[in-house]
Amino acid sequence: xxxxxxxxxxxxxxxxxxxxxxxxxxxxxxxxxxxxxxxxxxxxxxxxxxxxxxxxxxxxxxxxxxxxxxxxxxxxxxxxxxxxxxxxxxxxxxxxxxxxxxxxxxxxxxxxxxxxxxxxxxxxxxxxxxxxxxxxxxxxxxxxxxxxxxxxxxxxxxxxxxxxxxxxxxxxxxxxxxxxxxxxxxxxxxxxxxxxxxxxxxxxxxxxxxxxxxxxxxxxxxxxxxxxxxxxxxxxxxxxxxxxxxxxxxxxxxxxxxxxxxxxxxxxxxxxxxxxxxxxxxxxxxxxxxxxxxxxxxxxxxxxxxxxxxxxxxxxxxxxxxxxxxxxxxxxxxxxxxxxxxxxxxxxxxxxxxxxxxxxxxxxxxx
Numbered sequence: 001x002x003x004x005x006x007x008x009x010x011x012x013x014x015x016x017x018x019x020x021x022x023x024x025x026x027x028x029x030x031x032x033x034x035x036x037x038x039x040x041x042x043x044x045x046x047x048x049x050x051x052x053x054x055x056x057x058x059x060x061x062x063x064x065x066x067x068x069x070x071x072x073x074x075x076x077x078x079x080x081x082x083x084x085x086x087x088x089x090x091x092x093x094x095x096x097x098x099x100x101x102x103x104x105x106x107x108x109x110x111x112x113x114x115x116x117x118x119x120x121x122x123x124x125x126x127x128x129x130x131x132x133x134x135x136x137x138x139x140x141x142x143x144x145x146x147x148x149x150x151x152x153x154x155x156x157x158x159x160x161x162x163x164x165x166x167x168x169x170x171x172x173x174x175x176x177x178x179x180x181x182x183x184x185x186x187x188x189x190x191x192x193x194x195x196x197x198x199x200x201x202x203x204x205x206x207x208x209x210x211x212x213x214x215x216x217x218x219x220x221x222x223x224x225x226x227x228x229x230x231x232x233x234x235x236x237x238x239x240x241x242x243x244x245x246x247x248x249x250x251x252x253x254x255x256x257x258x259x260x261x262x263x264x265x266x267x268x269x270x271x272x273x274x275x276x277x278x279x280x281x282x283x284x285x286x287x288x289x290x291x292x293x294x295x296x297x298x299x300x301x302x303x304x305x306x307x308x309x310x311x312x313x314x315x316x317x318x319x320x321x322x323x324x325x326x327x328x329x330x331x332x333x334x335x336x337x338x339x340x341x342x343x344x345x346x347x348x349x350x351x352x353x354x355x356x357x358x359x360x361x362x363x364x365x366x367x
Contacts, residue, residue, distance in 0.1 A: 043190035058129035081105035137225035188233040195226040
């Protein structure tokens with residue numbers, strides 16, 4: 001018999017002390033099963049075999065969590081809280097075994113999945129105390145598979161759309177999706193450990209007390225479910241790696257875009273500087289001859305009185321001073337240029353890296 005009950009934390013359960021006391025006694029449930037500790041747990045499994053009872057009694061309790069993205073809403077998710085309590089009892093060696101299953105927190109859709117699984121099973125599964133988990137494990141694996149593949153579409157969408165527009169929302173969406181996948185990976189790992197615990201208890205109990213062909217088949221079925229859960233965990237990790245690669249790529253693309261924008265601004269600034277330099281140079285060349293002529297003839301070497309231009313006999317002093325100073329200036333400039341070139345050649349011969357940096361620093365010292 002299968003009973004689908006409300007959430008463990010609901011008032012229908014928490015407000016019914018008699019039910020909780022009877023369920024705790026009949027199903028050998030720990031006290032924390034009804035408390036926040038059990039509700040917050042990401043998974044667990046426990047069992048209590050009672051071999052002293054006539055025919056035998058086997059009780060167990062377990063919890064599984066599944067995180068799902070709501071179909072069509074990538075930013076909306078929901079949790080599936082699956083809690084089970086089972087009681088297998090056989091009144092005598094010749095009596096037909098009975099199995100009672102309490103299912104807590106299941107959504108109507110999940111309850112339908114579980115009911116369908118039990119309907120499809122042959123009736124002899126009841127002969128194994130843990131045969132119930134071969135059925136439940138199959139339903140849980142199907143639900144995990146559906147939930148995990150719900151993450152594929154948003155991950156693939158991110159991989160196809162690598163634009164750098166609206167990067168703030170893009171980064172936020174990718175990190176939110178990564179958080180969901182991390183949770184899914186966690187509950188898949190816990191589910192695999194829970195199924196492993198179920199397999200150990202089945203091996204200890206069935207092989208030591210009740211080894212039948214149905215128990216062997218149930219064990220194989222749970223082993224397959226455990227393997228599928230482990231493989232889904234690997235798939236979840238692959239989704240996580242793919243998503244983190246996209247986050248790194250988006251960061252690098254954003255940085256490259258910022259660098260391109262900065263380079264464009266720098267090029268525009270250089271272009272403006274070149275235009276300004278060209279303008280100043282043009283104006284200098286335009287006014288330089290006139291400045292020289294006015295300056296030269298404005299010196300005291302010339303006298304314009306009596307409507308006659310008289311040239312001083314000392315005008316040679318101007319040329320005697322100007323020509324050597326000009327020659328010295330050009331010679332100094334050529335000397336420092338040659339010295340800088342020799343240093344750069346030495347650097348190239350030694351194979352020292354960052355030559356461009358050394359070139360800039362040397363030029364700066366020369367200037």
